[in-house]
Amino acid sequence: xxxxxxxxxxxxxxxxxxxxxxxxxxxxxxxxxxxxxxxxxxxxxxxxxxxxxxxxxxxxxxxxxxxxxxxxxxxxxxxxxxxxxxxxxxxxxxxxxxxxxxxxxxxxxxxxxxxxxxxxxxxxxxxxxxxxxxxxxxxxxxxxxxxxxxxxxxxxxxxxxxxxxxxxxxxxxxxxxxxxxxxxxxxxxxxxxxxxxxxxxxxxxxxxxxxxxxxxxxxxxxxxxxxxxxxxxxxxxxxxxxxxxxxxxxxxxxxxxxxxxxxxxxxxxxxxxxxxxxxxxxxxxxxxxxxxxxxxxxxxxxxxxxxxxxxxxxxxxxxxxxxxxxxxxxxxxxxxxxxxxxxxxxxxxxxxxxxxxxxxxxxxxxxxxxxxxxxxxxxxxxxxxxxxxxxxxxxxxxxxxxxxxxxxxxxxxxxxxxxxxxxxxxxxxxxxxxxxxxxxxxxxxxxxxxxxxxxxxxxxxxxxxxxxxxxxxxxxxxxxxxxxxxxxxxxxxxxxxxxxxxxxxxxxxxxxxxxxxxxxxxxxxxxxxxxxxxxxxxxxxxxxxxxxxxxxxxxxxxxxxxxxxxxxxxxxxxxxxxxxxxxxxxxxxxxxxxxxxxxxxxxxxxxxxxxxxxxxxxxxxxxxxxxxxxxxxxxxxxxxxxxxxxxxxxxxxxxxxxxxxxxxxxxxxxxxxxxxxxxxxxxxxxxxxxxxxxxxx
Numbered sequence: 001x002x003x004x005x006x007x008x009x010x011x012x013x014x015x016x017x018x019x020x021x022x023x024x025x026x027x028x029x030x031x032x033x034x035x036x037x038x039x040x041x042x043x044x045x046x047x048x049x050x051x052x053x054x055x056x057x058x059x060x061x062x063x064x065x066x067x068x069x070x071x072x073x074x075x076x077x078x079x080x081x082x083x084x085x086x087x088x089x090x091x092x093x094x095x096x097x098x099x100x101x102x103x104x105x106x107x108x109x110x111x112x113x114x115x116x117x118x119x120x121x122x123x124x125x126x127x128x129x130x131x132x133x134x135x136x137x138x139x140x141x142x143x144x145x146x147x148x149x150x151x152x153x154x155x156x157x158x159x160x161x162x163x164x165x166x167x168x169x170x171x172x173x174x175x176x177x178x179x180x181x182x183x184x185x186x187x188x189x190x191x192x193x194x195x196x197x198x199x200x201x202x203x204x205x206x207x208x209x210x211x212x213x214x215x216x217x218x219x220x221x222x223x224x225x226x227x228x229x230x231x232x233x234x235x236x237x238x239x240x241x242x243x244x245x246x247x248x249x250x251x252x253x254x255x256x257x258x259x260x261x262x263x264x265x266x267x268x269x270x271x272x273x274x275x276x277x278x279x280x281x282x283x284x285x286x287x288x289x290x291x292x293x294x295x296x297x298x299x300x301x302x303x304x305x306x307x308x309x310x311x312x313x314x315x316x317x318x319x320x321x322x323x324x325x326x327x328x329x330x331x332x333x334x335x336x337x338x339x340x341x342x343x344x345x346x347x348x349x350x351x352x353x354x355x356x357x358x359x360x361x362x363x364x365x366x367x368x369x370x371x372x373x374x375x376x377x378x379x380x381x382x383x384x385x386x387x388x389x390x391x392x393x394x395x396x397x398x399x400x401x402x403x404x405x406x407x408x409x410x411x412x413x414x415x416x417x418x419x420x421x422x423x424x425x426x427x428x429x430x431x432x433x434x435x436x437x438x439x440x441x442x443x444x445x446x447x448x449x450x451x452x453x454x455x456x457x458x459x460x461x462x463x464x465x466x467x468x469x470x471x472x473x474x475x476x477x478x479x480x481x482x483x484x485x486x487x488x489x490x491x492x493x494x495x496x497x498x499x500x501x502x503x504x505x506x507x508x509x510x511x512x513x514x515x516x517x518x519x520x521x522x523x524x525x526x527x528x529x530x531x532x533x534x535x536x537x538x539x540x541x542x543x544x545x546x547x548x549x550x551x552x553x554x555x556x557x558x559x560x561x562x563x564x565x566x567x568x569x570x571x572x573x574x575x576x577x578x579x580x581x582x583x584x585x586x587x588x589x590x591x592x593x594x595x596x597x598x599x600x601x602x603x604x605x606x607x608x609x610x611x612x613x614x615x616x617x618x619x620x621x622x623x624x625x626x627x628x629x630x631x632x633x634x635x636x637x638x639x640x641x642x643x644x645x646x647x648x649x650x651x652x653x654x655x656x657x658x659x660x661x662x663x664x665x666x667x668x669x670x671x672x673x674x675x676x677x678x679x680x681x682x683x684x685x686x687x688x689x690x691x692x693x694x695x696x697x
Contacts, residue, residue, distance in 0.1 A: 010065070014062070015080040017031070017080075035084050035085050038101065039096070045102050046101045047102050048101055049104045050077070050103060050106070052239070068127075071165075078099055078101050081101050082098040099161075102226075104226075107239075108129075110127065111129050111239065112126060116217065119216075127240075128242050130218070130238050131237045132202035132203055133235060133236075134230050134233065134234045134235075135202065135217070135396065136201040136391070137200050137230075141197050145161070145168075145169075146159065146161045146162070151183050152184045153183050154178055156175070158176070165259055166197075166223060171185050171187065173185075196223070196224040196227055197223050197224070198227050199222070200220040201220065202217060202220060202236060204216050205235070220240070221258070222263065233391055234265045238258055239262045240260040242256060242257075243258070243259050279522070287579075295511065296516070299510040302510055304347045307481070310351065315576060320334050320335050320568075321571035321575075323425070323441070334568060335422075335444075336476045336565070336572060338446070338478075339446045340478075340479055341447075341461070342481025342483075343449075343454050348481060349447060352364060355401065363396060363402050365405070366405045366406050367404050367446075371414050376392045376395065377392050377436075379429065394442050394444075395438050395439070395440050395442075397440075399442075401443040403446075405446075422444055422475075425442070451463070451465060461601045477565070480601065524575065526575045526580065528579055528580055528581055530567075530571070531582055537584050537591070542566070545598075567590075569594070573586035626666070630667060634646065637650070637651060637654060646688050646689065648671060649686070651667075652671075
């Protein structure tokens with residue numbers, strides 16, 4: 001009886017809350033409106049949002065009761081909501097049962113606000129609120145919520161309801177109509193009630209992770225109507241009840257899980273930075289000051305001396321250009337990908353880490369420990385026994401940046417996985433019966449070390465780096481970071497490092513990281529228009545570069561792909577200056593960035609000419625055509641000999657006789673290079689054999 005009076009008291013308190021609570025800002029009885037809307041919701045299970053802070057304002061003891069005993073209190077809230085619906089819409093209330101009203105407790109301050117790392121057994125059965133990165137979402141299953149079971153002996157039926165949220169009722173074992181004899185029961189699915197369910201997993205955000213520790217995660221049980229509220233890559237806030245699940249090993253251990261009452265998607269970007277109107281006004285005022293852009297660049301990783309053009313490239317990549325879709329459905333990417341190749345100890349990793357830290361959403365990973373599944377998506381078994389997708393770094397960084405350090409240390413088969421993400425902004429998966437395309441609208445910032453330890457200026461960029469040309473050609477900006485002795489620069493660098501360690505305020509007159517995050521957030525929202533002056537300047541540069549085409553060496557100085565990069569960089573520059581128009585100054589910045597790339601990376605060391613064919617094919621234009629010519633002769637001789645070994649001397653003679661390549665030494669060098677690349681192999685020092693395609697694979 002005491003329990004009944006307690007139940008009645010709690011139900012009555014929530015009943016009064018639903019009918020009488022007034023919004024402090026508007027003065028409206030908002031829960032009256034929400035309860036009346038229940039009847040209009042199309043779903044079988046209705047969804048009633050309840051802000052926890054409103055319960056605190058109405059009756060703090062009631063909020064405390066809910067926090068401490070959610071399993072007990074939630075059914076009472078369902079009854080109270082149903083009673084309120086009877087008053088407000090009595091006819092519709094007849095069609096709805098109390099347990100069909102899902103009470104979504106939500107908002108900041110709901111229960112105990114915890115970090116994933118703070119979850120412990122002290123909170124079992126309590127209402128908790130956690131935030132994290134959604135990394136896995138299963139397919140939708142269904143389970144019995146209220147089962148109707150038939151005795152296979154007497155055919156009588158027994159109704160059993162789940163004791164609490166997230167559970168399935170246990171089928172009866174004894175028939176009450178046959179003196180409780182043990183009988184077999186079967187479920188009558190058409191009379192039973194079911195609820196859809198989904199299994200999810202959230203993980204600590206990268207920026208919250210303590211050094212040297214792996215991220216904590218927790219599994220989430222989502223019941224209808226919380227299905228597909230958010231997707232992998234989203235930051236989410238979960239309010240739910242902490243529960244336990246037995247370990248699959250059956251060793252008496254348990255793992256934590258959360259039975260969710262609500263899940264809010266907080267978007268793709270970091271939630272700790274909020275951009276207010278006053279922030280926007282201050283940014284607009286600062287952008288009008290002279291030297292604002294230079295001050296921003298000085299504030300980017302101030303502990304690293306120099307490299308202003310590289311810091312500018314990283315900043316422009318973080319801000320990016322706007323993606324567009326043409327009338328015919330063609331999508332033009334706005335993401336700017338950056339690759340840094342440099343000698344050891346030139347601060348490549350530091351710059352990437354800083355870029356990931358100030359980006360609204362940034363993930364830093366190392367190529368040495370990354371696999372294709374870890375970067376894109378993995379297909380794994382979920383709790384329901386089916387297969388589900390677990391998002392990798394590039395997918396989790398959707399609408400943000402993914403910084404990959406030591407990308408050259410990745411296995412080639414793993415590295416290929418990011419090709420699609422860089423160009424198409426998607427990740428396609430076809431594994432374990434799952435065929436899916438995930439969004440990966442991610443900016444890739446990568447760093448690599450030279451193949452031979454230090455950069456060798458006597459060989460081409462491609463020969464210096466252990467990356468295929470198919471990947472290199474996808475980067476819009478590529479910069480070299482060489483450690484060359486320079487007495488004057490070395491002195492300033494050492495002074496800068498000493499000052500950073502000894503001075504109390506080493507970086508005066510610069511913006512702090514929080515300001516930079518707000519600045520980047522605002523810059524991304526700007527949609528600048530291309531002016532005629534900027535357009536003319538970019539087209540003039542492109543036309544001038546195309547005129548440098550050398551027919552003799554077949555050196556292509558620039559292609560439309562570089563012009564697309566020019567447009568993206570110019571737009572990002574306008575955003576970085578917080579301008580509504582892309583001006584000549586932005587065009588000049590884009591031209592400077594691309595010109596430096598062409599000089600440093602796309603110059604053929606043999607001819608001294610700019611040739612972007614080096615980036616797209618890995619070989620200079622003239623050399624590529626010579627290589628193909630020699631290969632065609634070798635294939636011809638291979639057919640004549642019916643696949644026998646060919647003497648190198650005979651091949652050289654045939655090439656000199658039948659083509660315009662008259663230098664025997666050059667022919668031998670190309671043959672040796674083809675042997676190094678695995679296109680040919682040498683059974684003996686003086687003979688070669690063509691590797692068939694099936695053998696190459």
